[in-house]
Amino acid sequence: MKTATRSMPHRGRFTTGLILGLSLVAGAAQADEASVKAGREAAQACAACHGDNGNSNNPAFPSIAGQPAGYLATQLRAYRDGTRENAIMSGQAANLSDEQIRDIAAYYAAQERKVLNPADEGSTLGSQLYHHGRDGVVACAACHGAEGRGNQPAGFPAMRGLSPDYTAQSLKDYRRQARKGGKAEIMYPVVADLSDEEIEALAAHIATFE
Ligand code: HEC
Ligand code: HEC
Known part of the structure; x- marks a missing residue:
């Protein structure tokens, strides 16, 4: 009691x-x-x-x-x-x-992201760079996720559903530091050393995410 x-x-x-x-x-x-x-x-x-x-x-x-x-x-x-x-x-x-x-x-x-047209053909080089990076290039998966789902709490955008043209253009814009605002500066060192060929390869791999 x-x-x-x-x-x-x-x-x-x-x-x-x-x-x-x-x-x-x-x-x-x-x-x-x-x-x-x-x-x-x-x-x-x-x-x-x-x-x-x-x-x-x-x-x-x-x-x-x-x-x-x-x-x-x-x-x-x-x-x-x-x-x-x-x-x-x-x-x-x-x-x-x-x-x-x-x-x-x-x-x-708050809307569900759907990939309407995933590409059938990817790129081995793009996949290697995306998931493992190389000397001078950080693996994209570390921030954008292994399946390109991004990271909502951290504010890292999803890659799923981005077309190769849009992705390649964005990466080139970051590389010449023409894309500013937001957290663009996080992307500058990541892409600084990428060649055009590597950018196209990454864009092709990203387009295969479902
Ligand atoms: C350290 C974390 C980090 C890493 C590593 C990283 N990113 Fe990013 N990425 C970001 C952030 C943050 C943004 C948003 C930048 C902004 O506000 O413009 C972004 C934006 C992007 C965008 C633009 C997305 C859109 O919808 O316009 C693309 C494309 C992209 N990243 C691709 C890549 C690729 C490819 C790699 C690997 C070579 C990579 N990122 C590595 C953090 C990262
Ligand atoms: C006439 C076509 C058109 C209309 C209408 C339009 N947009 Fe866009 N939007 C685009 C294009 C093209 C891009 C890519 C631009 C670039 O490369 O920076 C874009 C990019 C964006 C992005 C950046 C995406 C990313 O991944 O970084 C956001 C956010 C956006 N639009 C939001 C909006 C909103 C909100 C509206 C309505 C108020 C709107 N858009 C209306 C064509 C349009």
Whole structure:
């Protein structure tokens, strides 16, 4: 009996703490849901190029579904302020507010990424470089994952579903440090020593991810 009365207030505090904690989590989930909903509205014009829910079937337009929200938001801000140069996307991002960018990023981050057209033919050299790197080149898998799924918490983008042309162009843009903004500087030393042939090989391997 004595033990029971002594442990009561303790358990009470624990329960109150638990309920408070759960309602905070629920509050955050509600805010996320509202953001995703607002993002879906704001993203209607994007589907013409990036496909339904951000899964693109056109090699000219990268899939953006399932990318880390932080990555998407920094890329949109970089297009808006011109640090990542692209005529089409700077026009698309020009009039987005910070809040719209946050919502759009939350919406696309929450979409399932699907690879609509994985390539049948890869590249042995590309596979070797991607998974093991070489002297002077860090293995891509360390950050982008063995299956190209990226790393949401760390903000490393997924590679699955990127077309060879888009991937090769991005790697060349990082190599000449023309792609700025976001965490682009992490990519500079990784690609600095890659030849064109190695870049094409990596892009071909990445296109085989399912
Ligand atoms: C007319 C076609 C078109 C429309 C519409 C369009 N985009 Fe894009 N988007 C592109 C192209 C092309 C690229 C690749 C640009 C580059 O190489 O930097 C791109 C790239 C992006 C990227 C970078 C992807 C990555 O993996 O780094 C994001 C994010 C993005 N678009 C979001 C959006 C959003 C959000 C909208 C709607 C507000 C939108 N786009 C509308 C064509 C379009
Ligand atoms: C240390 C971690 C790290 C390593 C290793 C790394 N990456 Fe990255 N990668 C990143 C980050 C962070 C970004 C986002 C950069 C930005 O904000 O522009 C990125 C972006 C990219 C993009 C652009 C994606 C898009 O959707 O536009 C490509 C393509 C890419 N990396 C390919 C590679 C390849 C190929 C390798 C191996 C040769 C590699 N990465 C190694 C961290 C890494």
